[in-house]
Amino acid sequence: MEKEVILKVSDLCKTFKLSKKQQKIQNTASKVKVAVDHLSFEAYKGEIFGLLGPNGAGKTTTLRMLSTLIRPDSGDVIIDGVSVVKQPELVREKIGFLTSELKLEEFFTPNYLFDFFSDLHGVEPQVREERKARMFKRFGIDQFAEVKVANLSTGMKQKTSLVVSLVHDPDIIIFDEPTNGLDVITARTVTDYLAELKAEGKTIIVSTHIFSLVERLCDRVGIVINGQMTVCDTLKALTAEKSLEDKFFEIYMETAGD
Numbered sequence: 001m002e003k004e005v006i007l008k009v010s011d012l013c014k015t016f017k018l019s020k021k022q023q024k025i026q027n028t029a030s031k032v033k034v035a036v037d038h039l040s041f042e043a044y045k046g047e048i049f050g051l052l053g054p055n056g057a058g059k060t061t062t063l064r065m066l067s068t069l070i071r072p073d074s075g076d077v078i079i080d081g082v083s084v085v086k087q088p089e090l091v092r093e094k095i096g097f098l099t100s101e102l103k104l105e106e107f108f109t110p111n112y113l114f115d116f117f118s119d120l121h122g123v124e125p126q127v128r129e130e131r132k133a134r135m136f137k138r139f140g141i142d143q144f145a146e147v148k149v150a151n152l153s154t155g156m157k158q159k160t161s162l163v164v165s166l167v168h169d170p171d172i173i174i175f176d177e178p179t180n181g182l183d184v185i186t187a188r189t190v191t192d193y194l195a196e197l198k199a200e201g202k203t204i205i206v207s208t209h210i211f212s213l214v215e216r217l218c219d220r221v222g223i224v225i226n227g228q229m230t231v232c233d234t235l236k237a238l239t240a241e242k243s244l245e246d247k248f249f250e251i252y253m254e255t256a257g258d
């Protein structure tokens, strides 16, 4: 079957100006940091695509550009036919952006937040209620629906933020470091859910530095080093001769070693 490209990243670039403080932290005399450097890749409809790379490789910056949170300096991303540069508001309707760092307003309840974000996305009340009931049950939020976020456990907060990021049932899900900072049980709930979303036909882009997550979930992998796409291939091809970890280090030494 012919694969359909649903997300196309072309020649994406992003450079940050560094403050004196950032220069000190990053131990550099340079006034700028090239975070993403002419990065390109494509994702097919219905797959889980992983961006794998070490800390500071540019994964988060890339995903923020894909999600229209920051604007590329140059290059573009076409998501389901729409440009993140030219029509970011339309892209936002098609995607869900998730990060394990998302913090919810502590004063509100999961029930309130779900309704609030549904209204922002213009979800019909009937659809909203059906979706809320299903998602809250799936994640065990139903018992805590009227508890303020401040009083929820960390795992329940994470599950709530995941659910409220998907109120509009997007076809494309962009997830920065899905399991970072999560306990093993919540992490498992999240990765199982990503597999379920894939089974429903959703397209998922994840960034991670965790090999086992890629091995368990991803169909194809892009290895990002120093803001560049070094290798992009199927997980199967990348792990044909050696483990993903060994392959990664081989590529890393070839690329970053010089």
Ligand SMILES: Nc1ncnc2c1ncn2[C@@H]1O[C@H](COP(=O)(O)OP(=O)(O)OP(=O)(O)O)[C@@H](O)[C@H]1O
Pocket: 016, 017, 018, 022, 033, 034, 035, 053, 054, 055, 056, 057, 058, 059, 060, 061, 062, 209
């Ligand atoms: N707003 C910013 N201002 C200055 N430098 C930045 C900014 N955001 C990111 N950077 C720098 O750009 C580079 C890429 O960062 P990015 O967060 O995209 O990497 P990453 O691959 O997601 O790594 P991590 O796993 O550590 O989050 C890093 O050197 C980072 O310090």
